[in-house]
Amino acid sequence: MAQLILNHLSKDFGTGKPAVTGVSLKIREGGFLALLGPSGCGKTTVLRMIAGFEQPSDGEIFLGEWRLADVNAMVPPEKRNMAMVFQSYALWPHMSVADNVGYPLKVRGLSRDARDRKIREALEAVRLDAYADRRPADLSGGQRQRVALARCLVTDPDVVLLDEPLANLDRHLRQEMEETFREFHARSGATMIYVTHDQAEAMALATDVAVMAEGKLLQVAPPQEIYARPEGRIVGGLIGQGAILKLPWPVSGDRALEWPALQPSFVPKPGAHLADVLVRPQDVVFSDEGLDVVVEAAVFEGERHALRLRLADDQTLRAFSRRTVAVGDRIRVVIRSAWRL
Amino acid sequence: MPRFLTLGNSQPRWLFPFVLTVLFLLSVLPLGRLAVTGILSLVRGGGDGLLSDPGLWAALWNTLTTSFYGMLVSVLIGGSFALLLTLFDIRGKWILGFLFMLPMMIPPQVTALSWVGLTGPSSTLLKAIGMAPPLGSPQPLYSIGGIALLLGVQNAPLVYLALRAGLLALPRDGIEAARLSGASALQVLRDIILPLALPGFAAGAAMAFVSNVGNFGIPAILGIPASIYTLPTLIYAKFASFGPSTFADISLLSGLIALLSVAGLLIEERVLRGRDYRIIGLSGRTAVFQLKGWRAVSEILLWLVLLLILILPFAALVASSLAPAYGVPLNLKTATTHAYEEVLLRQSVTQTAFRNSIGLSLATAFGLLLVTVLMGYVVARSGRRLAALIGALADIPYALPGIVLAVACILLFAAPLPVFGVSIYGTIWILLFAYFSSFLAVSLRPIASAFRQLDPSLEEAARLAGAGFARRMRDILVPLIAPAAGAAVILVFLIACNELTVSALLWSAGTQTLGVAIYNLDDSGSFNLASALSVLVVGMVVVMMFLLELLANRLPKGVVPWRS
Incomplete structure (x- = not known):
């Protein structure tokens, strides 16, 4: 062999x-x-x-x-x-x-x-x-x-x-x-x-x-x-159920970032270079200090609810929730970690 | 470490050249030879004598009229059987369908003989029941109308099959949707089913026409005594009175038949082209309409037609075979099996014919099997274009009327074989060659479709198991296509055994076949012997058809010609 x-x-x-x-x-x-x-x-x-x-x-x-x-x-x-x-x-x-x-x-x-x-x-x-x-x-x-x-x-x-x-x-x-x-x-x-x-x-x-x-x-x-x-958009989309966002990425060389470093990316910066960023649903958690999002869809899967959330700039996130949320609800979430593809 | 082979597909190198060589020998060579002779004799003005011969134009006219009226009869009978048996709740569909298919498999000269025995002044059957017309009155079938009627009966199954295939492919949900939109059964039939089935109708009609154009047995028995010639019988007559211009004449005549057939086949191909409705919806069991009060009437009508076109003629044939001599009335006392003893035990001509036909048919059926198993494999494993080319080359000699192929073989083998210096003309070998060429398609079709249905991964798994080509063929592929191979052997045997048209031109003393023997016995006035031989042949046909019927469930769709 x-x-x-x-x-x-x-x-x-x-x-x-x-x-x-x-x-x-x-x-x-x-x-x-x-x-x-x-x-x-x-x-x-x-x-x-x-x-x-x-x-x-x-x-x-x-x-x-x-x-x-x-x-x-x-x-x-x-x-x-x-x-x-x-x-x-x-x-x-x-x-x-x-x-x-x-x-x-x-x-x-x-x-x-x-x-x-x-x-x-x-x-x-x-x-x-x-x-x-x-x-x-x-x-x-x-x-x-x-x-x-x-x-x-x-x-x-x-x-x-x-x-x-x-x-x-x-x-x-x-x-x-x-x-x-x-x-x-x-x-x-x-x-x-x-x-x-x-x-x-x-x-x-x-x-x-x-x-x-x-x-x-x-x-x-x-x-x-x-x-x-994962390397690149296709692999990122294929592995896991993450959402891919286009965000102005901070200049640091790191590809993995946590919330404190991520937060500024959600403030609109016209003309900034946008990067593909992978956010997995288990990293999106409810928190009062986070981003404003609207619940677009909520599907009960048995062990949890799978949510589709719309950000202020119309991009979509996926998240899991243990409590019931209704479509159209406004909630606040933070992204614990994200990966630049 | 194993060798590093160039040939990735591991089919033996000889396979593809072998298949091409066989196709060249059996299809391209004879038909090419015919085309060359035909064109050369036209160029050299050899056609002038023929073209100014009023006999030619009369024969062409007779061919066209008998074929056309025969087609109308086929469409009428075959169409009503197909509609009633496929769409309506008729009882006893299987037996009705099976019996209706019989005329297609019974040799045409036998059909003609049985009808001659049924009608006319010398009918043994009519005499036995005291209804024969007075002696000296003409036999009504010896006419254009008689030929057309019998051609129609013989080829009605072709229309039946084509239309039935079209009807069975109708999308059932489309019919159900029409019913839900409020259409009555009659409206569904008129607005949905018939328009969709029209191409099947047209294709069946075209096939019947082509088959009529090339038919030899019926116009030979009904037309020649009344001096009514069609193109195939004219070729036969020209060949019988052999002269210096014979080769040029018969090559032009058969070219004419080939052109008529090709025109018909092109029409068929054209109307069938756009008719794959199956993809639109689920097809399956077509909706069965209730005939209610009309059911009994329809069933009686169907059986009445079968009685007229099949049972009565066959009864007449049996009656003629049991009659002691021509014109003697038949009853229980005078009935004799003398004719059967004569053809089976005494007459050396019929015994030779049995030996020749059975030997030729067996050799053709099994010899072709060896070729078509390899050819079917190549067809299934090659690209669509190549497969279509192989299929077409194999089909052409079968699709063209037998008389055309017979003439092609005569032209090809009239001179001694180039390298060997011997001539096979007038020997049994020219018949064997013509049968191989003519029935290649009959053998190839079931086998190629069986190979195509086989999941290619079955062979790939065997390759990874380490089996080479011969080993895979023996252990995996041949056992899996065995039912189709069995059907191919039976079909070729059945058709070859009943063959008349090819052998009528190619036989000579000692090489006559069953078809030729029946024709010659009738021609020489031994009507009861001809009838007895015909009854035996019909019995053989029915037995073979039953055998195929038993195999049918294990075969790919479309292999058994009378099942759709």
Whole structure:
């Protein structure tokens, strides 16, 4: 096993707009990378290039020293020792669960006994040993997902790719499957790349999160880091539920500011340079000495009320509240901290 | 460390060139040869003799009139069946639909024979019930009207299918919305359903017209005895009286048929182009209208039509096959299975025909399967334009009337093969080649649509599992498209076994097929033997259709031609 390196990877399908432009990434051995981005941002194309289903139109892919693909040539997927969980699971409907899981071993020419043992182990690991003789059609969505995972487990792959594997499952099952993925990662030690558009999923699972938009890689960092220090408007809007304000930023070099330093920014200064500032809802608190705001919307979410507030200059803030407020109420809030994007 | 391959898609290098070569051999080469000969003989003035021949213009006129009136009959019968069976609460829809589809799959010369047995002075059936017209009165079907009527019956299922497909695609919520806005059932039918179904009607009519233009079996049996020639039968006659200008003449004649067909196909394509209404709303089960008091009347009418166009002619065919000799009245005492023993056990001509037809059909069905599995894979995996090109090249030889393809094969193989120096002309191999070319589309359609329905990730998962092309084909892809492959084999076998038009021009002593044998037996006056052979063929058709019906639920939509 070795580090997976994407070097200035690009893909142009000839549609006028490249799907992926200049993505460079190093995924450490045994790492769990989430590729996060809105649909159509090119994340699945990156995954398919890593798998070998698409050839890059520029750049290279390395697994350690081994050059997997460049513009001129590539190692076909069947030689890469990778495995993938597809969004549609891609189980072969004409084979039993055990045959599905054992097929990669059969292709590698393992003996019947060795194969059966490995199949049993893999099915036990996903708690499906009782279903070995069933057909995929007889299983529920979550069970199919686990069969697909077991199929990845049997061959000890170097890299495991997951293409929005939870997109077709209901919310309850998602949490259970997230747990299974974590276990799977710990057990296999394989490098895993997980494509998703759901930031909560990415945060919960990955050791690193890579954010993509419009074919470009915007930021790669561990979840806590990317949450605390997002780079740029797009990442800031994608991670957490913050509001982005345009404020005249004080001259200090600091990117994180607290209320006393922030307060002067809310006094109108014509002609001042405006910066994008991210304010997370949990940092907006009620306080009599703060800003005057009008409640534009209030939605009861169960554990709290989610509010949309309008500032004096018509910009919008988000906040949480434990007590009921009515739409149209005038209240005062302070911003405990904010982050310049 | 594995090799560093250039070919990322890991399809074997030979696959795409192989598919193109097959298409070139089966489609481009014969039709190109026909076009070249046709154009050359026009340029050299070879057409002058033909064009000044009044026989040509008479045949063209006959072709146009029989095709047009036949189309009207098809639209009338097929249209009413489609409307009644799709939109109204008729009982026994399945059996009515299945029986109504039969004429399409029964070979045309058998249809013609059965109707000849039904009407006219020598009808065994009419004699048995004492209603035959006096001897010496003319057979009413040996006329333009007779040919048109039978063409209409034969191709009514085409109109039925096209219209039904259009009706089934109607947005149901659109109909419900019209009802909610206060329209009565009749107004909905008049203002919503019929306007939306009109393109289906027109497309079905165009298909019926094209099919009529190229039909050989019906005008051959009904027209030739009365010296009424259509373009296909004129080609046959010219070919039978072989002369120095034959090649030039038949290439021009078949070019003329091809032009008429292409005109019809273009009309069809044009009216179908803008009719994808499905995207607008949920389509599904079309609203069923209540016929109330009219239901029984409609059902009786439908069965009456079936009785007239299917059951009675077939009964006449059975009656003729059981009659001891031509003109002898049939009753329980005189009935004999002599004709069946004759065709099955004694006559070497019919036995050879059985062997040839079944052998050719099996070889075509399975041989084409090998080709079309690979071709279907390529179609499903390539871009839209390339897939459309492959589909079109495969379709053309099937869409054009069989007589055109037969002439093309004659021109192509009249001279010995270039490298080998042997001629396959007059052997069974030219028939096999023509069948391959003609039925490529029949085999390709179900398989390509099965491949297209397959989630590509199923193959990708197999690739990541390490399986190479041959391995994936064997373990994953072929098992998944097996039902469609089965349907393709049965369909090709069914159509090839009943084929007459292509083999009528290409057969020679020892290579006659079932279609040719039926035609020749009738031509030589052995009407009861021809009938017996026809009954056997119809039985075979029905059995095959049942087999497909059993497979139907496991097949992609549109594979079984009589189910929509």
